Amino acid sequence: xxxxxxxxxxxxxxxxxxxxxxxxxxxxxxxxxxxxxxxxxxxxxxxxxxxxxxxxxxxxxxxxxxxxxxxxxxxxxxxxxxxxxxxxxxxxxxxxxxxxxxxxxxxxxxxxxxxxxxxxxxxxxxxxxxxxxxxxxxxxxxxxxxxxxxxxxxxxxxxxxxxxxxxxxxxxxxxxxxxxxxxxxxxxxxxxxxxxxxxxxxxxxxxxxxxxxx
Numbered sequence: 001x002x003x004x005x006x007x008x009x010x011x012x013x014x015x016x017x018x019x020x021x022x023x024x025x026x027x028x029x030x031x032x033x034x035x036x037x038x039x040x041x042x043x044x045x046x047x048x049x050x051x052x053x054x055x056x057x058x059x060x061x062x063x064x065x066x067x068x069x070x071x072x073x074x075x076x077x078x079x080x081x082x083x084x085x086x087x088x089x090x091x092x093x094x095x096x097x098x099x100x101x102x103x104x105x106x107x108x109x110x111x112x113x114x115x116x117x118x119x120x121x122x123x124x125x126x127x128x129x130x131x132x133x134x135x136x137x138x139x140x141x142x143x144x145x146x147x148x149x150x151x152x153x154x155x156x157x158x159x160x161x162x163x164x165x166x167x168x169x170x171x172x173x174x175x176x177x178x179x180x181x182x183x184x185x186x187x188x189x190x191x192x193x194x195x196x197x198x199x200x201x202x203x204x205x206x207x208x209x210x211x212x213x214x
Contacts (some may be wrong), residue, residue, distance in 0.1 A: 004051065004062035006111045007031045012118035014125055017096040022125075025071065025089040025102065026118045031061045032083050041085070043141060045070045045092065046104075050085075063111070066104045069093060077138035088138055098122045 008030040016022040032054055039052030051062040067089075075090035091099075102112065 002059065004060040006063050007050075007061040009063065009065070009112050010115035011102050011112070012115040012120070013091075013098055013102075014120070015091070015096055015098050015122065017094050020075070020090065020094060023091045023094055024076075025067075025087075025091065025099075026115060027087040027089055027102075028115060029061075029063070029085040029087075030083075031085060032056060034061065034085075036080055043071075043073045043076065043087075043089075045073060048087075048089075065102070068099045068101055068104050073141055076141045077135075078141050079138050086138070087141075088135070 010026075010028040010030065012026040014022050014024055014026075027048075029050055031050075031052060033056040034052035034054055040050070041052075042049040047064065047066045049064045051060065053060045070092040071089040072092050077088045079086040103109065
């Protein structure tokens with residue numbers, strides 16, 4: 001089998017200085033047809049490591065993300081489908097301001113993109129509550145039940161001292177080598193490169209429509 005490739009990773013966030021349930025990261029690993037019993041997902045306070053093989057594409061996905069700041073694995077949630085793996089990662093520090101980026105490293109990562117379906121500007125997030133239907137399908141990461149009853153915050157130790165391989169050099173092996181959105185939040189632009197008006201200026205409260213150019 002060929003060397004592991006880095007999957008596309010989508011993210012968005014919310015923040016709160018008083019409500020922990022509104023202080024989190026939305027993270028989606030675009031890995032299709034990876035059986036739950038044939039993958040390794042290790043979620044730690046400062047990083048996430050994933051490795052799994054797609055039964056349909058016959059490829060192995062692998063990625064390691066070192067977060068900008070700490071999260072709480074036991075208060076985080078997961079939803080595994082045949083198309084992807086969705087996670088809601090609880091930020092450990094209650095803070096009104098958004099993280100400036102997802103990763104500790106400020107270097108642009110071609111596989112890391114903004115999830116515009118869930119992205120809300122920092123000053124508009126109170127007017128855009130979390131989707132209750134979306135949150136209700138999530139399973140707790142730690143404790144009983146949840147994702148196969150596995151406490152992913154302790155899974156790394158069970159995988160042995162070796163853990164996952166160093167995935168830092170795998171970025172160039174991804175399926176999509178084009179320059180996309182990076183790990184920092186870009187300004188929304190229209191097709192002519194002009195900054196799109198904020199939703200608050202339009203008076204509608206809706207997010208601006210964004211079309212990503214390949």
